[in-house]
Amino acid sequence: KPKAIIIGAGIAGIASAIRLAIKGYQVDVFEANSKAGGKLGEIKTNGFRFDAGPSLFTMPQYVDELFKLAGKDPEDYFKYIKLKEICRYFYEDGLRLNATADLDKFARDIEEKTHSTAAEVQRYLKKSETIYDVTHRVFLERSLHKLKSYLHWDTLKSIFRFGQIDAFRTQAMANQAFFKDGRITQLFNRYATYNGSDPYQAPATLNVIPHFEYHFGAFIPKDGMYGIVSALVKLAEELAIRFHYSQKVEEILYTDAGKPKTKGVKVNDKIYKADIVISNLDIWFTYKNLLKGIAEPKKLLTQERSSSALIFYWGMDSNYSELGLHNIFFTEDYQKEFNAIWKDKTVSSDPTVYINISSKHIRTDAPAHAENWFVMINVPANTGQNWDQLIKEAKVNIIKKISRILNRNIEKDIICEQILDPRTIESKTGSYQGALYGNSSNNQFSAFLRHSNFSSKVKNLYFCGGSVHPGGGIPLALLSAKIIDDDIRLVV
Ligand code: FAD
Structure with a gap:
């Protein structure tokens, strides 16, 4: 069998591995962490379970497609439900809106409570x-x-x-x-x-x-977002894909006679041969650390990065009936918040706060009478800010804001806490500057300034994941694996 090596077991790396195994390749996946998932990770602490990264699941058909391609029934591996309520919105002036999947209802709610109309x-x-x-x-x-x-x-x-x-x-x-x-x-x-x-x-x-x-809907996997990873890894293992955890790839190897062609990878000074190599790493680190001797596409790599996030994972010793699965507490001045992030590269003093509570649907994610709060604000990518200080200030501002809007002291309910910030997003998932989605899309040409899914310099070298075409987020990362699949010759 021809051999393929995938570097990184992020969602796109796993999807690429599955697609190549179905094509007839013997696939080995090398992952630096001790678990698969990358940004799609999970945290378990004090009886609470949190999805560490993504919380909103859209386009589940792209996940189902992988089971179908393997001739399996997706339902046997992976179950999810369509949300009737997409998000609850809270404003400082007391306005509360409920974005429901029933769009007429949502539009009517807007017409009844604001100066906008359902027709708008x-x-x-x-x-x-x-x-x-x-x-x-x-x-x-x-x-x-x-x-x-x-x-x-x-x-x-x-x-x-x-x-x-x-x-x-x-x-x-x-x-x-x-x-x-x-x-x-x-x-x-x-x-x-x-x-x-x-x-x-x-x-x-x-x-x-x-x-x-x-239109397509918002969903929640029955086992939480990490359930996407567990189900795909199960399928991958059934397809005889070999996962090598805690194995950080050090170099992509290629032939130097004629046009370079991939030969394999080096891990812990050991060489593993392959006909095809797919890197699921952030493209920035792929060039900087793994592709020795290959000129970097400077223009693509120096594009502005997307924003990052500061997340507090709070175990809450109470139930909040006013909250749903997805909740947004808006800043009073959105432009000021974005100026803080993009112009001043700092954290707004009145940030928009997103709270995700998966235990609203998945009861086992928190002890009885408790809730697992994933509390996130958007922050700039890491360029060396004083994060310890910014995190301290942000925590105070977030607690004050939610307490003010809910008219309830939330601080006393926090019984455990973990924190993820741009520095730890970078160190734990290999994302340059802790950016969540590769490059930003802050100009019209962004789509053309993302790296392609193949190397024009090294034959049989491909790139998948949120930092390359077509972009970040689970659905697009899955599409990057599909585009590579379409390009690779069928073996069996
Ligand atoms: P990544 O998750 O980036 O994984 C790359 C993998 O490569 C990692 O496992 C890493 O350990 C491994 N690696 C790195 N270096 C090496 C090496 N040298 N050798 C071997 N392995 C290596 N998306 C959504 O769709 N919905 C959301 O609600 C959402 N919210 C988000 C919230 C947060 C806080 C974050 C962080 C992201 C969010 N995203 C969301 C984005 C989404 O998580 C990513 O776009 C997607 O998971 C990226 O997947 P990927 O395939 O690019 O791999």
Whole structure:
């Protein structure tokens, strides 16, 4: 059998491994950590279980597809439910909105409680659908770096409709024009943060993101987000894929006669041979640490990184009936918050706070009468800020904000705490500067300034994951594995 080596057992690395095993390769996955998952990790402490990274699950069909490709029934491995309530929104002025999967209900709620109308919401979501229709085949599902992608009729049709993707004004500008009520503009501006960007700089094309959530739906895996990893690793092991944990790859090896071609990798000074190598690492570290002697694509690697996150994992000794699975507590001044992150590279004193409580659905994630709070704010990527000080200040501001809005002292309920910040995101998952989603999407050309899924310098070397095309987040990371799969010759 031909051999493939995957570096990193992040979600895209596991998906690539499964796809190659199905193609007939003998696949070995080398992972620096002692467990699979990368950013999609989990924390267990004091009777609480937390998903460490992603908490919102969209496009589950991309996970199901992997089981189907292997000839299995996804239901036998991986169960999830569609959420009826997507997110609860809390504003400082007392406004509370409930984004339900029933869009008419959500739009009516907005009309009843704000100056915006249900028709505005419907027009906005229609626009979101149009942007999806025009962009998904070109920007998400195919390589942007192969001529053959542009020779598809549907790609050409999309290119003729590019005027509709709203690339020449910012998302915040577009949304302000859509909604009479600033609080609804704010609600939809938040989608820029789904790929770590700034709505006041990013193109309005990012208004495609709500389509994923409101049209395809938001989901929760029955075993939590880490359940995605466990189910895929189980499938991978059944396909005879070998996982080598706590094995950090030191170098990608290639032939030097003629056009370089991958030969394998070096781990702990030992050489492992392979016909194909796929790196699931952050592309920045792939070039800096593993690809010795290959010129770096400087322009791509020096793009601005996406934002990072500061997360408090709090075991809460109480139940909060006002809260749901996903909750947002908005800042009073969104532009000021984004200026703090992007211009001053610091943490806002009034940050928008996201609280995810998986125990609302998965009772075993917290002891009885308790809840597991994943409390996250957006912060800049790590460029050497004084994080210890910023974390201390942020904790005080977050506790004050939630207590104020819920009119209840939340601090006394915190019985255990763990913290993840940009420094530890970088050290634990190998993400340069702790960025959650690779490069930011703060300009119209971002899609073209992400690294391709293959190397133009080393034959049979591929790149998958959130730092390369088509971008960050679980669905896009899974699509990167699919694009590589489409490019690799069928072996059996
Ligand atoms: P990564 O998760 O980046 O994994 C890379 C792997 O490579 C790691 O396991 C690492 O240990 C390993 N590695 C590194 N160096 C080496 C080496 N030299 N040798 C061997 N192995 C190595 N996405 C969503 O869809 N929804 C969300 O709600 C969401 N929220 C997020 C919240 C947070 C706090 C974070 C951190 C991310 C969030 N994301 C979310 C983004 C999502 O987690 C990522 O886009 C996705 O998991 C990236 O997967 P990946 O395949 O790029 O691999």
